[in-house]
Amino acid sequence: MGDPSTRRRAVPPGTRGKRARLTRDSRVRYGSLMPVGVVPSRPLASRVLRRALRVADAVATPYGVDRYVELVRPSWSSTEVRAKVMAVARTTPRSVTVTLRPNGNWSGFRAGQHTQLSVEIDGMRHTRCYSMANCATAGDGLIELSITAHPHGRVSRHLRQFAERGRTVGLTSAQGTFTLPETEPGHLLLISGGSGITPVMSMLRTRCALGWENPLTFVHYALTHADMLYRDELEELARTAPGVRLVRIFTDEPGRGDLDGFLCRQQLDRAAPQWTEAEAFVCGPAPLMDSARDLFAGQGRDDHLHTESFTLTPFGAAGPVGGAVRFGVSEMGVASDGRPLLLQAEAAGLAPLSGCRMGICHTCTRQLGTGTVRDAVTGELTTGPDANIRICVSIPVGDVEIDL
Amino acid sequence: MTTVAQAHGLTDEQLDALAREFEALRAEVAAQLGADDVAYIRRLIRIQRWAEVGGRASLFLGFLPPFWLAGAAALSLSKILDNMEIGHNVLHGQYDWTKDPALSSTTFEWDSSCPAKGWQHYHNFLHHTFTNITEKDRDLGYGVIRISGESEWSPANLGNPLYALGLALIFDWGIMLHDVDLGHVRKGKKPWAEAKRSLKNGLRKSGKLAFRDYVMWPALTGPLFLSTLAADALANVVRNVWSFIIIFCGHFPNGALEFTEEECEGESKGHWYFRQILGSANISGNRLFHIMSGNLSYQIEHHLFPDIPARRYQQIAPQVREICQRYGIPYNTGRLSRQFGSVIFKIFRFALPGRSSRAIPLPQAPDRPPSELVAA
Numbered sequence: 001m002g003d004p005s006t007r008r009r010a011v012p013p014g015t016r017g018k019r020a021r022l023t024r025d026s027r028v029r030y031g032s033l034m035p036v037g038v039v040p041s042r043p044l045a046s047r048v049l050r051r052a053l054r055v056a057d058a059v060a061t062p063y064g065v066d067r068y069v070e071l072v073r074p075s076w077s078s079t080e081v082r083a084k085v086m087a088v089a090r091t092t093p094r095s096v097t098v099t100l101r102p103n104g105n106w107s108g109f110r111a112g113q114h115t116q117l118s119v120e121i122d123g124m125r126h127t128r129c130y131s132m133a134n135c136a137t138a139g140d141g142l143i144e145l146s147i148t149a150h151p152h153g154r155v156s157r158h159l160r161q162f163a164e165r166g167r168t169v170g171l172t173s174a175q176g177t178f179t180l181p182e183t184e185p186g187h188l189l190l191i192s193g194g195s196g197i198t199p200v201m202s203m204l205r206t207r208c209a210l211g212w213e214n215p216l217t218f219v220h221y222a223l224t225h226a227d228m229l230y231r232d233e234l235e236e237l238a239r240t241a242p243g244v245r246l247v248r249i250f251t252d253e254p255g256r257g258d259l260d261g262f263l264c265r266q267q268l269d270r271a272a273p274q275w276t277e278a279e280a281f282v283c284g285p286a287p288l289m290d291s292a293r294d295l296f297a298g299q300g301r302d303d304h305l306h307t308e309s310f311t312l313t314p315f316g317a318a319g320p321v322g323g324a325v326r327f328g329v330s331e332m333g334v335a336s337d338g339r340p341l342l343l344q345a346e347a348a349g350l351a352p353l354s355g356c357r358m359g360i361c362h363t364c365t366r367q368l369g370t371g372t373v374r375d376a377v378t379g380e381l382t383t384g385p386d387a388n389i390r391i392c393v394s395i396p397v398g399d400v401e402i403d404l
Numbered sequence: 405m406t407t408v409a410q411a412h413g414l415t416d417e418q419l420d421a422l423a424r425e426f427e428a429l430r431a432e433v434a435a436q437l438g439a440d441d442v443a444y445i446r447r448l449i450r451i452q453r454w455a456e457v458g459g460r461a462s463l464f465l466g467f468l469p470p471f472w473l474a475g476a477a478a479l480s481l482s483k484i485l486d487n488m489e490i491g492h493n494v495l496h497g498q499y500d501w502t503k504d505p506a507l508s509s510t511t512f513e514w515d516s517s518c519p520a521k522g523w524q525h526y527h528n529f530l531h532h533t534f535t536n537i538t539e540k541d542r543d544l545g546y547g548v549i550r551i552s553g554e555s556e557w558s559p560a561n562l563g564n565p566l567y568a569l570g571l572a573l574i575f576d577w578g579i580m581l582h583d584v585d586l587g588h589v590r591k592g593k594k595p596w597a598e599a600k601r602s603l604k605n606g607l608r609k610s611g612k613l614a615f616r617d618y619v620m621w622p623a624l625t626g627p628l629f630l631s632t633l634a635a636d637a638l639a640n641v642v643r644n645v646w647s648f649i650i651i652f653c654g655h656f657p658n659g660a661l662e663f664t665e666e667e668c669e670g671e672s673k674g675h676w677y678f679r680q681i682l683g684s685a686n687i688s689g690n691r692l693f694h695i696m697s698g699n700l701s702y703q704i705e706h707h708l709f710p711d712i713p714a715r716r717y718q719q720i721a722p723q724v725r726e727i728c729q730r731y732g733i734p735y736n737t738g739r740l741s742r743q744f745g746s747v748i749f750k751i752f753r754f755a756l757p758g759r760s761s762r763a764i765p766l767p768q769a770p771d772r773p774p775s776e777l778v779a780a
Contacts, residue, residue, distance in 0.1 A: 123442035125503040355529030362497030
């Protein structure tokens with residue numbers, strides 16, 4: 001069932017995917033002095049309305065007013081963040097860029113942060129993390145996500161194929177600490193691979209909108225020239241924005257980009273000779289991040305390297321699989337013994353609510369934070385984040401975190 | 405002692421084969437779940453909400469009899485849909501697979517006095533796991549009605565018919581108190597502290613609903629206060645009597661069997677399925693009837709697969725029936741008048757001492773002796 005990719009929680013949450021029509025917005029907004037991450041303030045009328053509706057919940061008990069208002073306005077909610085798709089663009093063969101208008105519960109984002117996007121496919125809601133790619137200080141209340149279709153990605157493939165204007169999707173508030181610094185560093189180094197371009201694109205656009213002019217090197221790895229997201233806009237910025245240097249690397253088309261091959265010391269020395277003095281932000285596939293970590297550790301510059309990554313959960317595994325089980329609420333961890341989570345939790349001394357212990361009564365339903373579990377009865381796999389599972393019949397497949 | 409399964413000529417191997425057949429059927433339906441099921445339940449939720457909005461609005465014109473009647477009818481419809489096809493089924497986790505928080509059994513709340521959490525515990529767990537096991541399934545007579553010859557008679561049972569009528573009128577309050585379970589507290593089987601917590605939650609919830617129905621909305625209609633209050637009360641009573649009828653037809657009609665604790669001790673999954681079928685009874689009817697009963701008219705299918713979306717029960721009923729036929733397990737179904745008639749008969753019969761309930765013949769004898777079965 002779902003997209004096998006999940007975010008690794010150990011690192012600050014991050015991103016994937018993004019972008020669409022190249023606009024000139026970022027250049028138009030040069031010179032803006034808004035602080036990084038400023039949030040669009042909600043119109044007063046909307047705030048008063050929301051307040052009044054909460055009071056009115058008494059006559060709408062037990063459901064609340066939201067459940068009636070959404071009869072006529074699906075993107076309405078007084079608590080949930082929902083958004084309407086305003087524009088859709090498909091600028092590369094495998095990606096789709098959507099522009100969303102979140103409702104009044106959205107409180108803005110900082111450049112580099114991500115949101116959890118929920119879409120419904122065949123009746124089932126799927127949630128994935130995507131980083132905002134647009135300028136964080138534009139103040140237009142819009143967000144832009146670029147999603148790259150992953151070969152096994154249920155959500156990304158669905159969006160690439162079916163995303164359309166007018167649809168309502170679910171979001172969470174912006175999350176993550178992989179963000180553009182509050183004050184301008186002497187040298188910014190932004191490195192990304194594939195769909196990992198989105199958070200650093202937001203950083204670049206925001207940096208330009210803030211009028212920062214210190215040197216910035218933008219290194220991007222794409223499979224091919226055609227696959228490179230935001231290529232036109234980046235090339236334009238490299239020509240016109242002060243201090244911006246662009247290094248394009250097309251790993252499947254040697255000789256076509258500015259440099260060739262994968263991240264290594266020699267390559268980085270050529271791409272950004274002052275990298276040992278830079279504040280670096282890296283987002284992309286695991287090997288890229290590993291190389292970056294090794295390079296920066298070798299220089300004792302770990303503190304100046306910021307990373308954002310995602311990992312793939314092994315998929316389709318059957319039978320007992322080793323792994324770590326983390327009980328998030330209790331802040332405990334155990335090594336999985338291949339039994340259902342309920343039994344493992346009880347063995348660890350926890351006493352979660354449970355009922356029939358055979359999967360029918362749903363008393364033990366809990367939220368799966370990260371990882372994948374297999375249903376002991378049906379063999380069905382469920383992957384987090386935020387999936388409701390019955391822990392009495394859910395066997396961990398690999399590392400999982402559960403809200404127990 | 406002969407167990408019920410042995411009396412039906414079923415061996416352990418046959419029960420295991422039965423379990424495999426039902427698991428396969430379950431997998432078949434589960435694989436089909438998708439956008440249609442979600443669209444269906446959302447449509448019903450929309451109908452329910454519009455019925456409520458329309459009903460409340462209509463009562464502002466309640467001084468005109470047709471509007472008063474329409475208002476009361478729309479509110480009755482709203483409450484019945486909310487409690488039966490929507491609330492009962494969502495709270496069973498039938499739509500948890502959608503991962504939509506609005507359809508999640510962990511967050512859903514319904515227009516009924518019993519708080520969802522408490523109801524889920526005693527209904528989803530106690531009742532569905534221990535269906536019709538005397539002493540364990542507290543739904544047998546709801547603690548106030550002697551509905552079976554297995555329970556001891558006492559003079560208080562003479563009031564059976566009156567208790568049943570009373571319970572029917574305030575059924576949602578009855579369910580709330582049923583969850584609190586003062587009976588077990590009195591017998592020292594349940595700590596008072598635990599019951600007190602349930603009682604507090606129950607009173608808070610039912611208080612909120614009563615305030616809404618009997619104070620807020622009547623007050624909003626100003627001079628029509630009493631007219632609106634009467635319509636709200638009528639809607640609650642209609643919902644209560646209807647759900648009482650449907651629910652009492654689930655496990656108490658003639659032919660639905662009870663089990664003892666010892667014969668279910670350490671039972672196999674196959675025996676559990678077997679017990680669910682024998683302890684439940686269906687009601688036949690048209691599509692609207694099934695929707696209004698929350699598809700609890702497919703009580704047998706519901707008890708076999710409590711967390712499969714109820715709209716699918718109608719689809720799998722012929723297969724379930726066919727399996728029952730092959731294994732020689734009676735499949736209890738009949739018109740509402742017949743099923744509820746036999747429940748009323750029992751209510752009167754067991755007001756009096758005695759054990760026999762064989763006044764009406766058992767439904768549907770096995771077509772074939774189970775000995776012809778080959779274990780799969």
